[in-house]
Amino acid sequence: MNHVHAMPFGATLLDAGVRFSYWAPDASQIALELGGQPPLPLQRADDGWHRLEVAEARAGDRYRFCLPDGSCVPDPASRRNPDDVHGASEVIDPRAYEWHDDEWRGRPWTEAVIYELHIGTFTPEGTFAAARKRLIDLAALGISVVEVMPVADFPGKQGWGYDGVLLFAPDASYGTPDDLKAFVNAAHDLGLMVLLDVVYNHFGPEGNYLHSGSPFFFNAAHQTPWGSAINYDGEQARTVRDFFVHNALFWIEEYRFDGLRMDAIHAIRDDSRPDIVEEICTALREGPGRDRHIHIVLENDANGARYLERDAKGQPRIATAQWNDDLHHAAHVLVTGDTDGYYADYADDPMGHFGRALAEGFVFQGQPSAFRKGEARGEPSAHLPSSAFVSFVQTHDQVGNRAFGDRIEGLADPALLRAAYACLLLSPHVPMLFMGEEYAAATPFLYFCDFGHELAAAVSxxxxxxxxxFAAFADEAARARIPDPNAASTFEASKLNWQERLHGPHRDFLAFISELLAIRRRFVVPHLANQRGGGQHWREGDVLRVDWSLGSARLRQLINFGKKPLTGIQPILGQPIYTNGLAMAGHNETLRLAPGAVCVTLQENNHG
Structure with a gap:
């Protein structure tokens, strides 16, 4: 079967030839350069569209659009740019790939265990094809969702992907469009859903020609860290909004992704109602979401619970879930003692904050943030089910934003870290692992990019x-040791070493994570669809207790986050599904808890 997303943008294959379309309302003339031939003028319509049908054009042809200033630029809706973001676009036939996952309908969100990966560093080869061969390892681990960091074409041969400029074109350094489709198809064959990370808050600083070709794409009335905001609510905004709605639908329909992770929506400037996030979510749910499970995960530093509301049946009204940075930050402070930067907001009571995040989702639900100089942050979230939160101990951000890309295993108390993993993976939250985390990878994940010379120097x-x-880098010599993001060695150092997982402590940690995921799958997942609200938490000295109602069952956790053994601790009710580091202490049946001890129980049918 073939899958094509029809849209007004870019190059569209016809029964005979190709239709080329470019939107430039303030341009009197746009021309088409096809295969190096002299430019052909496009026909301008009153609505700002410039179009031309070329009967002899074919899939594989290279083309550019020539602007009134004489420059020729790639198609903003290019489906492929083989020679990077400054080169010509290629006409692609979406029908050329034959899908063999016709029965695939996705999976319920309650089954989600997410694995975030970066295509370029997930394997030594750094390609879609190489990543496809490793999917079987993720399925065997117990992963059900692969979340791919952005693949939209970015400048150079290495990058995190958040500086993409051609949002419909998979980066050519990773492979062809058909290679990416084969990756998604193989995931479905293994029962894995695939989410794609997309960036709708800005375009990258290099290779974005929309400023000169279609300046109405930007609205100077809203300023962002990247300059004028994308025009979601100003003059001519309807076509701009359509561009991004089509982009979301394109990845879901033409590439068969099972959903999107929308990057930093707090950085989107849009005073419309519904805003662009709501419009995209509605388009996905009322479009492809009618026939299969489609999930939308947000990153939103503002902790906007309104995007996560559920209907009477417990189904998402807008987005499916949000990345829960609060839980990560509290856990990080709790197990490492690090209180620099934004971690300072969690330093006063890291255990209490971690407990609140486990029970209620957000820590900040409207109270002032000291790190933000007293600004109120967040909205109430305790009424939401835990599945509205994607929670984690590490992500690409929290590893890569450290100067040397340090992973948490080298920073944390080992016993407390294992306790945090048990709490996360055996909670009702949707857990996420960052690539290599499952075996405590020793390789760093550094910040890397490949900009042109002047921009590269400025970024470094x-x-x-x-x-x-930071005190550790106050000295210039210390700062000089920070790896250069543009150096090839920085990129190479960030690639996973898959052999690590076969040996020593890495193998042991992999077995630990595998055990937790197996317990989750057997005991926790069957009850998650019944949760309608959050949980409760209590702190008793160094002991944390968390309790969630899952319909006819209750899930409970008891953890010693202290550095010393504790005795005389009252046990929790229910059948133990995981215990570590605890023993009965005396005839009164109280517990002795070692540092980092965890007990998780499940009590069904509300008995007791």
Missing amino acids: AGRRAEFGQ
């Missing part, structure tokens, strides 16, 4: 200056 200097505010 800026990154080192950014760390100058």
Whole structure:
């Protein structure tokens, strides 16, 4: 079977030839350069569209659009740019790939265990094809969702992907469009859903020609860290909004992704109602979501619970879930003692904050943030089910934003870290692991990019200056040791070493994570569809207790997050499904808890 998303943008194959479309309302003339031939003028319509049908054009042809200033640029809706973001676009036939997952309808969100990966560093080869061969390892681990960091074409041969400029074109350094489709198809064959990370808050700083070709794509009335905001609510905004709605539908319909992770929606400037996030979610749910499970995960530093509301049947009204940075930050402070930067907001009571995050989702639900100089942050979230939160101990951000890309295993108390993993993976939250985390990878994940010379120098200097505010990097010589993001060695150092998982402590940690995921799958997942609200938590000295109602069952956790053994601790009710580091203490049947001890129980049918 073939899958094609029809849209007004870009190059569209016809029964005979190709229709080329470019939107530039303020341009009197746009021309088409096809295969290096002299430019052909496009026909301008009153609505700002410039179009031309070329009967002899075929899939595989290279083309560019020529602007009134004489420059020729790639198609903003290019489906492929083989020679990177400054080169010509290629006409692609979406019907060329034959899908063999016709029966695939996705999976319920309650079954989600997410694995975030970066295509370029997930394997030594750094390609879609190489990543496809590793999917079987993720399925065997107990992963059910693969979340792919952005693949939209970005400048250069290495990058995290958040500086993409051609949002419909998979980056050519990873492979062809058909290679990406084969990756998604193989995941479905293994029962894995695939989410794609997309960036709708800005375009990257290099290779974005929309400023000169279609300046109405931006609205100077809203300013962002990247300059004028994308125009979601100003003059001519309807076509701009359509561009992004089509992009979301394109990845779901033409590439068969099972959902999207929308990057940093707090950085989107849009005063419309419904805003662009709501419009995209509605388009996905009322479109492909009618026939299969489609999930939308948000990153939103503002902790906007309104995007996560459920209907009377417990189904999401807008987004499915949000990345829960609060839980990560509290856990990080709890197991490492680190209180620099935004971690300072969690330093006063890291255990209490971690407990609140487990029970209620957000820690900040409207109270002031000291890190943000007293600004109120967040909305109430205790009424939401835990599945509205994607929670984690590590992500690409929290590893890669450290100067040396340090993973948490080298920073944390080992016993407390294992306790945090048990709490996360055996909670009703949707857990997420960052690639290599399952075996405590020793390889770092550094910040890397591949910009042009002047921008590259500015990024390298800026990154080192950014760390100058930390005591450890106050000295210029210390800052000079921070890896250069543009160096090939920085990228290479970030690639996973898959052999690690076969040996020593890495193998042991992999077995630990595998055990937790197996317990989750057997005991926790069957009850998650019945949860309608959050849980409760109590702190008793160094002991944390958390309790969730899952319909006819209750899930409970008891953890010693202290550095010393504790005795005389009252046990929790229910059948133990996981215990570590605890023993009965005396005739009164109280517990002795070692540092990092965990007990998780499940009590069914509400007995007791």
